[in-house]
Amino acid sequence: LALPEGWTAEKDIKTVGKLSGATQRTLEPVGPYFLAHARRARHKRTFSEDDRI
């Protein structure tokens, strides 16, 4: 989208909303990507911390 005339915001970003919904569901504990997720979850690591290891 083209930037409308006179659009300004602090640091050029303006947050307006938030996520409207989520449901609790169960992941299948299968596959390499889940195991990576479980590792992050158990050690409370973030994606970038995990990448560094």
Next chain:
Amino acid sequence: MSGAKSVAPENRTVIGLTFGNSNSSIAYTVDDKAEVIANEDGDRQIPTILSYVDGDEYYGQQAKAFLIRNPNNTVAYFRDFLGKDFEHIDPTHNHASAHPKDVDGAVSFTIKDKAEEDAEPSTVSVSEVATRYLRRLVGSASDYLGKKVTSAVITVPTNFSDKQKAALLAAANAADLEVLQLISEPVAAALAYDARPEAQVEDKIVVVAELGGTRSDVAVIASRQGMYTVLATAHDYEFNGVALDKILMDHFAKEFLKRNPSAKDPRENARGLAKLKFEAEATKRALSIGANASFSVESLSDGIDFASTINRLRYETLSRTVFEGINRLVESVIKKAGLDVLDVDEVILSGGTAHTPRIASNFSNIFPQTTRILAPSTNPYAINPSELGARGAALQASLIQDYEADDIDQSTHAAVTTVAHISNAIGVISLNAAGEEIFVPVVPAETAVPAKRTVHVAAPKDGGDVLVKFVEGNTHIKVTKPEPKPKEDKTAKVEDAADSDEESDFSDDEEEEEEKREKVWKIGNTLAEAAIRNVKKGGKVEVTVQVNADLSVILTTREVGAQGGVRGQLNA
């Protein structure tokens, strides 16, 4: 799995195992590739049958052959009885073999498993039957691998209760097998496909249709960057392989009676029926491969031999009701997941009955052309549907074989597996060729958090200052009815129809023209707006959305190739 058998990781030899009502298979991994193991009979699909003759134990194909001559001491179709009370089982499939018996509410079989002529028949619990069978299965794998198999990942249906799982674990432990994990059959099938080196990790909705002998199970799975969430499942015990066998049995029995009017109906004596069933199943398999198949049984009834043939078209006509039942099952579970066939990216056909070419071609008609139908007859890269479960289990076994048993328990604990999945997709607004605002998804709906996705979106052609608008979006199905014909035209056609039959057919065709259904994105709440200044002509904008476990969102965007960029955060 407290109290369960456990083996130190360094001492393990692992396999993947599918344990079905009709067939079972075993697989191992070599160089990260799963291979299905053939047993000493050369079978990769090993019938789940155990039989005793003169005190010798037979399993698999050999035991299956004894269904004809030694049905009373042969146990078949017992997997689904594990962990169930006698009053809750369906013994339909056991009429032609040892019958399940009620022993204090538990399921048992009475069979002569001792060599001595005058020995009393033994009463063997279903759990013991499973243990004996699993021992043979694992023994085959050990012989093949040249070392003792200690551990396995076993697949189970999605509707297996905790009690059934516990009973299976106990039976496996009694067979001296450590169960590393029980995984869902449809997820194992999805993993078997996703673990192939050429597969790309992506966000997709997958329908796994597991079509077996005594049951058909369908699951809708949200596959999000290699992580699987089951959205809906359906189970059916009517439209299955056994129903297809029955159709062929009836067909050939009628033909036999027509040719031999004085003979007795082979379906009315146990041995004739067993022979019919054995051969019907073989003919059915042949019809999945060739366009014609033969059917022949020696001494089918009254000592009369019978030989005949059938072509695939005739078989498909006879089996239509079963095929349509399977179609309805698939459609119902997609509806149950709150989705439409247009939302489905991939259909995996799994299980023995999934070899049927007609079922795959029916699915091609149900789903849009963009949906991949993974079956041997519709996709050259399809994996053998009978092997998917065992391969998936073998891959999972190789992934977790180095974990301590405690580690596996903790990683599969509900605290780790139960997480929030976002209800709406998160994306940005872009312009299409016609200059209309369109939604470009970045993180699809039903993605488990935390999640992070990056996409590149074309900036307006002329570049300059660009507004990146982050929004939520969801899909709905837009139905466009064919334009109604002008009234005059219609009456004219009716008149024509009176003149000629051909033209009336023509006008019918036109009226039946299908309505057009398409998936369209609806733009929802705005989440944030960001500006990127001085984007080059024809430039692209990189958009990254990260949703954290607490549902806070970090949004970043920059011009592709540029430094810096803007970053914002939404609180949960």
